[in-house]
Amino acid sequence: MQARTNRRWLLVSRPEAMFAETDFKWTESPVPALKEGEFLVRNLWLSCDPTQMGWMKRDTYVPKIQLGEVMRALGVGQVIESRHPDYHVGEVVTGLLGWQDYSVSDGRGLGSVEKVPAGVPLSLVLSLFGITGMSAYFGTVEIGRVQPGETFVVSSAAGAVGSVAGQIAKIRGARVIGIAGGPIKCAWVRKEAGFDDAIDYKSEKVGPRLSELCPKGIDVYFDNVGGEILDEVLARINLHARIVLCGSISNYAAREFRPLSNYPMLTTRRGRMEGFIILDYANRYSEAIPVLAGWLAEGKLKVKEDVAMGLRNAPKTLARLFTGENFGKQLLKIADPPLPVSS
Amino acid sequence: MQARTNRRWLLVSRPEAMFAETDFKWTESPVPALKEGEFLVRNLWLSCDPTQMGWMKRDTYVPKIQLGEVMRALGVGQVIESRHPDYHVGEVVTGLLGWQDYSVSDGRGLGSVEKVPAGVPLSLVLSLFGITGMSAYFGTVEIGRVQPGETFVVSSAAGAVGSVAGQIAKIRGARVIGIAGGPIKCAWVRKEAGFDDAIDYKSEKVGPRLSELCPKGIDVYFDNVGGEILDEVLARINLHARIVLCGSISNYAAREFRPLSNYPMLTTRRGRMEGFIILDYANRYSEAIPVLAGWLAEGKLKVKEDVAMGLRNAPKTLARLFTGENFGKQLLKIADPPLPVSS
Numbered sequence: 001m002q003a004r005t006n007r008r009w010l011l012v013s014r015p016e017a018m019f020a021e022t023d024f025k026w027t028e029s030p031v032p033a034l035k036e037g038e039f040l041v042r043n044l045w046l047s048c049d050p051t052q053m054g055w056m057k058r059d060t061y062v063p064k065i066q067l068g069e070v071m072r073a074l075g076v077g078q079v080i081e082s083r084h085p086d087y088h089v090g091e092v093v094t095g096l097l098g099w100q101d102y103s104v105s106d107g108r109g110l111g112s113v114e115k116v117p118a119g120v121p122l123s124l125v126l127s128l129f130g131i132t133g134m135s136a137y138f139g140t141v142e143i144g145r146v147q148p149g150e151t152f153v154v155s156s157a158a159g160a161v162g163s164v165a166g167q168i169a170k171i172r173g174a175r176v177i178g179i180a181g182g183p184i185k186c187a188w189v190r191k192e193a194g195f196d197d198a199i200d201y202k203s204e205k206v207g208p209r210l211s212e213l214c215p216k217g218i219d220v221y222f223d224n225v226g227g228e229i230l231d232e233v234l235a236r237i238n239l240h241a242r243i244v245l246c247g248s249i250s251n252y253a254a255r256e257f258r259p260l261s262n263y264p265m266l267t268t269r270r271g272r273m274e275g276f277i278i279l280d281y282a283n284r285y286s287e288a289i290p291v292l293a294g295w296l297a298e299g300k301l302k303v304k305e306d307v308a309m310g311l312r313n314a315p316k317t318l319a320r321l322f323t324g325e326n327f328g329k330q331l332l333k334i335a336d337p338p339l340p341v342s343s
Numbered sequence: 344m345q346a347r348t349n350r351r352w353l354l355v356s357r358p359e360a361m362f363a364e365t366d367f368k369w370t371e372s373p374v375p376a377l378k379e380g381e382f383l384v385r386n387l388w389l390s391c392d393p394t395q396m397g398w399m400k401r402d403t404y405v406p407k408i409q410l411g412e413v414m415r416a417l418g419v420g421q422v423i424e425s426r427h428p429d430y431h432v433g434e435v436v437t438g439l440l441g442w443q444d445y446s447v448s449d450g451r452g453l454g455s456v457e458k459v460p461a462g463v464p465l466s467l468v469l470s471l472f473g474i475t476g477m478s479a480y481f482g483t484v485e486i487g488r489v490q491p492g493e494t495f496v497v498s499s500a501a502g503a504v505g506s507v508a509g510q511i512a513k514i515r516g517a518r519v520i521g522i523a524g525g526p527i528k529c530a531w532v533r534k535e536a537g538f539d540d541a542i543d544y545k546s547e548k549v550g551p552r553l554s555e556l557c558p559k560g561i562d563v564y565f566d567n568v569g570g571e572i573l574d575e576v577l578a579r580i581n582l583h584a585r586i587v588l589c590g591s592i593s594n595y596a597a598r599e600f601r602p603l604s605n606y607p608m609l610t611t612r613r614g615r616m617e618g619f620i621i622l623d624y625a626n627r628y629s630e631a632i633p634v635l636a637g638w639l640a641e642g643k644l645k646v647k648e649d650v651a652m653g654l655r656n657a658p659k660t661l662a663r664l665f666t667g668e669n670f671g672k673q674l675l676k677i678a679d680p681p682l683p684v685s686s
Contacts (some may be wrong), residue, residue, distance in 0.1 A: 061609050098366060226607060245610045259602030267588045267618030268403050274617075275610030 001333045003030035009071045009099035009314050014064075015056055018253040018322060021315045023056070024099075031102045039087040039102045041077035041113070042338055046127040046311075048318045050224075050328035053252040061277045062110075071099040071314070076116065076125045076336045090342030092116040092123050096129045099314045101334065115147075118341065125216055127160060127329035128287050128296065128303045135246055136164035137288040139222055142281075143274050148173030150219035151238075151289045152199065153210065155229050157198060158185035158304070160329035164292075165222045166195050167301050174220070175206060177213050179206060179229060188327070192302050207232040217241075225250045227258045234262035237269050245275035253322045304328025346373035352442035352657050353654045357407075357433070358399055361596040361665060365657045367442075374445045380642035382430040384446045384456070385681055391467040391673035393567075393663045396595040398505045402525065404620045405453075414442040414657070419459065419468045421680045433685035435459040437468050442534035442657045444677065461684060471639065471646045472632050478506035478589055478621045480631040482490060482565055483515075485624075486587045486617050491516030493673035498531060498572050500541060501647070502526035503672035504589055507635075508565045509608075510644050511539050517563070520556050522549060522572060524667045527597075529638065531670075535645050550575040558582075568593045570601040577605035580612050588618035647671025 005028050008072045012025045017247030034040055054060045055072050065072050075097030079087050084107060087093070098105045105111040110165045116125050127133060139161075145151050152169035156162040157178025166176045166189070178189040178198045186198035206229055209216070217238035223230050226248025234243070243266075266273055281288075295301040307324045308317040311334045320326045348371050355368045373441050377383055388674045392642035397403045398415050420438035422430050427450060430436070436457030440446045448454040459468050470476060482504070489495050495512040499505040500521025509519045519543045521532040529541035542552045549572055553561070566573050569591025577586070586609075594600045594665070609616055626630075638644040649669045651660040654677045 021414070054611075087410070087429065214470055245607070248607050248610070251607060257604050259604040260606050261600050261602040262596060263603050263616070264588070264591050264600055264618075266616060267620070268397075270617075270619050270623060272610060272615060272617040274613075274615040275607075276613050277610070280613060 004102060005029070006031045006100055006102045007311055009103075009311070010068055010127050011056060011065050011071050014067065014232065015053075019056060019315070019319070024315050026312075032104065034081055034083045036083050038104055038106050039079050039082035039084040040091060040333060041079040041097060041105060041184055042080045042336060043097045043101055043103060043151060044333070045076040045122055045126055046097070046099065046314065046332040046334060047074040047130060048321055048326070048332060050132065050247050050249045050252055050321050053322070057134045061279065066154045072096055072110075072313075073099050074126060074130065076122045077103065078339060078341065080338060087113075088342070090339050092122065092125075092337070092341055094130070101311060102177050115246060117123065121334075122303055122337075123307070123329075123331055124303065125329060126303050128301075130287075131278045132160035132238070132329055133164050133292060134281060134285055134288055136161045136168060137292060138281045139163045139244045139246050139276060139286070140168045140220075143276050144169075144220040144222060144242050146174050146220045147170050147233065150174045150186050151177070151214045151216055152222070153177045153179065153214065154222040154224070155179045155235060156224035156247075156249065157189045157193075157195065158327055162222065162224050162285050163189070163193050163328065164301070165246075165302055167295075168210075169191055169220070169222075170194055170196075171295060171300055177210070181337065185327060188304070192303075192304075201229065205317065210236055210306045220244065222246060223248065227251060229262055234260070234265045237265055237271050239269050241269055241271040243271065243273035244289065245273060258293060303332055307331045307333055347608070348372070349374045349443055350447045350654055351444075352654070353411055354399060354408045355410060356650045357410065358396075360631050362396070362399060362662070364656070366583045367658050374452075374603050375447065377424055377426045377447065381447055381449050381580070382422050382425035382427040383438060384436060384448060385423045385678060386418050386440045386444055386446060386661055387676070387678050388419040388421040388465055389440070389442065389467055389657065389675040389677060390417040390473060391664055391669070391675060392474065393590050393595055393664050395661060396665070403621065403642075404611065415439055415453075416442050416657075417469060417473065419465050420424050421444060421682060423681060427512055430458075431685070435465065435684055437466075437473070442654065444654060455609070456508045463684050465467040465680075466648055466650070466674055466676075467646065469674060470648050471507065471635055471644075472628075473672075474480060474621050475672055476507050476635060477624060477631055478630055480512060480635060481621065481624045481627070482587045482589050482619060483508045483511045483563075486619050487512075487565060488584050489515050489517045489563045493517045494520070494557045494559055495559050495563045495565070496522065496557065496576060497565040497567070498522045499567035499592065500532045500536070500538065501589075502567060502587060505567050506532070506536050506647055506671060508589075510536055510638075512563070512565075513539075514638060514643055520539075520553070528670060531647070535647075537645075540546035544572065550563035550578065553579055565589060566591065573605065574605045575602055577608045577614075579587065580608055582612050584612055584614040586614060588616060592665065648674055650674045651678055652676050655678060682686045
């Protein structure tokens with residue numbers, strides 16, 4: 001049998017601020033033959049996540065990507081060959097598959113994968129049921145602890161996390177205000193996602209608009225952006241407010257983090273600002289997924305996906321997150337399942 | 344009977360940054376005759392607290408002091424006349440007595456007072472058993488939730504709150520590092536208060552010294568100062584660290600708060616930064632006081648008080664907090680009890 005060619009994007013230099021396509025190198029090489037205990041995955045969908053910027057730059061909650069390694073990314077793929085007793089040809093798996101056509105795994109460490117139950121749409125594995133949907137759920141419910149009647153504000157409200165977080169808060173009875181960039185996203189946030197209102201940070205002054213739309217102050221802020229918007233929210237928090245630090249995308253592409261001025265409001269208002277990493281909740285995903293799937297089936301939850309095509313476009317597609325071009329969960333589809341999907 | 348003369352310091356202008364003595368006006372006027380339901384208190388001790396700066400400047404967790412009103416301050420005094428059925432001559436009380444020789448109270452609102460049980464040293468009512476000791480206790484135990492074996496760092500470690508907070512953390516089995524200004528305070532923190540070590544922020548670089556003295560990272564930071572030291576701590580927090588925002592004295596005398604750069608560490612390390620106002624715990628002081636009194640009696644807790652004398656010196660004495668001149672709880676003694684103390 002002729003060896004398959006694996007096309008890969010390797011990380012070859014470490015960005016200081018925003019990355020460039022030249023930080024990656026395109027390579028093509030044969031897929032090595034499997035050893036005993038390994039299996040081969042054809043990668044189908046790749047997830048684009050802000051946290052990938054951190055993986056490139058420095059050790060964070062996981063070690064940074066080594067230079068010369070394939071670019072790390074979550075993905076969904078199908079097992080197409082196996083010399084591993086627990087992984088069978090045809091099964092669909094998700095894990096850190098990377099920017100490449102094929103991944104060889106022994107099922108352990110960073111190469112470990114989870115099996116995807118049959119019948120789950122593959123893109124949902126990375127959006128609503130992936131780390132972004134899980135972040136929205138546990139951030140809103142466990143860290144934000146939003147209560148009926150409270151005012152909930154979320155940034156990147158048309159993004160993968162923010163759009164779901166706001167809808168969960170709405171389902172739980174809160175008044176929900178989203179912050180998003182541009183009239184199209186804001187209209188979607190209001191009409192499709194059903195938020196009470198939206199602020200267009202590109203054309204409106206966020207601070208005064210927050211004052212108008214949150215006349216009773218802000219109880220929970222689900223922060224996906226950091227920076228200036230976080231400061232504007234802090235100026236308007238209520239007693240015992242909760243600030244959920246999920247991400248700070250405004251800082252990821254910067255050389256230095258923009259400092260925060262209004263943190264002493266946490267003392268005056270007895271507020272709590274708490275960060276979390278969704279991997280800490282991995283053993284509780286199975287608790288969240290049926291809840292989210294139920295709301296999706298009932299039509300209470302809208303999922304927005306922004307799908308690009310082709311492995312060649314991986315750097316450009318990831319970059320969309322940092323320019324705010326993405327609308328919903330940014331995904332890259334690189335292949336259809338080559339075999340019938342089995343479970 | 345000749346009317347008593349009440350000497351008072353009125354707030355007459357609102358400081359923008361640090362206050363000046365000219366923000367206050369010294370007046371002398373007769374004490375008015377009591378109405379039915381009022382009682383007269385001879386003020387004995389006044390408490391100097393960083394939060395008084397906030398009271399002068401703006402509405403915070405309490406309304407700001409009105410211009411022309413007596414300067415607000417906690418104090419201890421003795422009831423010397425009474426037309427109130429519940430307050431009797433000779434009893435010692437504590438409350439917002441203000442910068443004046445005499446307070447007339449009807450026992451309600453901001454004029455409400457608590458009775459002090461007989462036998463309690465009067466200064467301790469304002470130090471260990473006052474808002475500073477209570478802040479140390481609830482901040483360390485409830486917000487910081489310090490555990491045995493953890494590394495606990497506290498700023499203003501020779502101050503009223505910090506010295507007690509660090510000792511409580513030590514009693515609870517933590518490794519405790521204090522940050523204080525100057526060799527004398529640092530020696531006291533190490534030898535008298537029994538901390539594991541101290542950093543002199545006036546002569547040492549706080550960041551590198553924290554790295555040396557906290558080789559396993561920082562689990563709890565009890566923050567009394569804000570600003571640059573808070574940023575240095577955030578850079579070194581452990582997973583699930585807790586930052587207790589008790590005060591930020593470095594900011595109180597400033598026109599603007601110094602912004603914070605390292606807050607995204609709260610996400611990376613899943614940290615929690617939480618402010619509190621000790622008045623929220625008022626109904627639980629009775630739980631803390633016997634615990635602290637017990638440790639004091641057993642010699643496990645050292646209380647340091649810094650006592651100035653004379654009402655004339657109130658502005659100068661309060662100013663010591665903001666220059667770091669005070670060593671322990673800053674108090675102003677203005678009179679001895681004129682009558683035998685009864686309970």
